[in-house]
Amino acid sequence: MSPFAVDVIRAKRDGRRLSDEQIDWVVDAYTRGVVAEEQMAALAMAIFLRGMDDAEIERWTGAMVGSGSRLSLKVSRPTVDKHSTGGVGDKITLPLAPLVAACGAAVPQLSGRGLGHTGGTLDKLESIPGWRAALSPEEIAVQLESVGAVVCAATEGLAPADRKLYALRDVTGTVESIPLIASSIMSKKIAEGASGLVLDVKAGSGAFMKTVDDARRLAHTLVGIGSAHGVSCTALITDMNVPLGRAVGNAVEVAEAVEVLQGGGPADVVELTVALAGEMLALAGISADPAAVLASGAAYETWARMITAQGGDPSAPLPKPQHVHVVPAPESGVLASLDAYAVGVAAWRLGAGRARKGDPVQAAAGVLCHATLGDEVVAGEPLLELHTDTPDALPAALEALSGAYTVASAVPTARGIVLDTARA
Incomplete structure (x- = not known):
């Protein structure tokens, strides 16, 4: 346990700005184990309560990038990535990465796993038989050049300080801090090495940022960090009061993403996919119409090559649940509200998500929404469909959906669905 860490904690506790030297030292010392977990927990809470100014956040982000290595993406195409702050039914990466690749860019999408009510891209893709998330830096580079898109887990050497701090924040009530969220996201993305980044900042009940104003503040912070570190960024603030699409879970979201890639799928998923693709292509300097490319089938062909390259079988049947429970519409009329957070918690309790890092997830678990906002419903007809391999989980899921x-x-x-835009 370091006596120097106490000085840093006290400085932030008392509302003072941390110096560049203090930030560099504490991030490096925490990564090396010199600063104890309880000391960093105290500092994280001080940051949560006292905040950081832009210069502190940019320096903190740079220190986390410097705690590890950077990917060297030497590919012939311009590189551009996308990051979502997390939502319910947010399968956008799945159709988006192959779509942007089919338009001519290289998309190095290093993704994560779900925690709590928000789903994880890797958990969804692992429902595809044979698909693997762990790739070496060499495999990432080869696939980017040959396919144009890769969705995989972050390599061990990228921003190790963030990996330690992320786990600590989750158990210390400091997840929602804008400085800590922004530096966590951007340290990984800067280390990843893409030259452009589009951010999908969610606002609403199913998001970490509950209000548009909070989401807007986070978006501008993220874009500012990108600019300070030489990464061109754009952020879209998007609605997350209602689940995206009709599928929430793992295999069910993969199936819906494939529908989009094959020219169908829910209108909101298509709308957001095309909007984000347009922003990514603009940053990459590519003139292409993503809606036309999506309609042509080229994005689906890239998807199939991307899945195959990572050991998956794009034509294999997806896992089916052992138990299905239908929730009927309580009365006839129009669906006027459907709370994203509640649906996300229900899917999590059914087995689609995890309470702790490392918990297993069920590939077939999730929720299918038979209606979305504005749809007519008939009393007694299916409204929601709950999927699980563990029927004992149904009561808790139904409780989450009450009201x-x-x-x-x-x-x-x-x-x-797009509420606002933040640009550098």
Whole structure:
């Protein structure tokens, strides 16, 4: 346990700005185990309560990048990536990466696993028979050059300080701190080496940022960090009060993503995929119409090559649940609300997510929404469909959904999924 760490903790506790030297030292010392977990927990809470200014956040991010190695992405195409702050039914990476690759960019998508009510891209893809998440830096480079897209786990050497701090924040009530969220996201993305980055910052009940104002603050912080570190960034603030699409879970979201890649799928998933693709292509300097490329089938062909390159079988049947429970519509009318957070918690309790890092997930677990906002529903007809391999989980999932939806006589006011944009 370091006596020097106490000085850093006290400085932030008392609302003072941390110096560049203090930031560099404490991040490096924590990574090496010199600063104890309880000391970093205290500092994380001080940051949560006192905040950081832009210069502190940028320096903290740089120190976390410097705690490990950087990927060297020497490919012939321009590189551009996307990051979502996490939501419910957020399978956008799955159709987006092959779509942008089919338009001519290289997409190095280093993704994560789900925790709590938000799903993880790697958990979803692992429901595909044979698909593997762990790739070496050499395999990532080869696949980027040959296919144009790779979705995989971050390599061990990237931002190890963030890996330690992320786990600590989760158990110390400091996840929602904008400085800590922003530096966590951007340290990994800067270390990943893409020249451009589009951020999907969620706002609403199913997001970490519950209000548009909070999401806007986070978006501008993320874009500012990118600019300070030479990464061109754009952020879209998008609605997460309602689940994205109709599928929430693992295999069910893969199936819906494939529908989108084959020219179908829910309108909101298509809308957001095309919007993010347009921003990514603009940063990459590529003139292409992502909607036209999606309709052409080229993105699906890239998807199949991407899955095959990582050992998966894109034509294999996806896992099916052992138990299905249907929730009927309580009355006839129009679906006026469907709470994203509640649906996310239900999917998590059914086995699609995890309570602790390292917990197993069920590939077939999740929730299918038979209706979305504004759809007509009929009393007694299916409204939600719960999938699980463990029927004992059903009562807790149904409890999460209590009060999560309303049926009314009038159609709710529609609003676009993209609420705002932040640019450098």
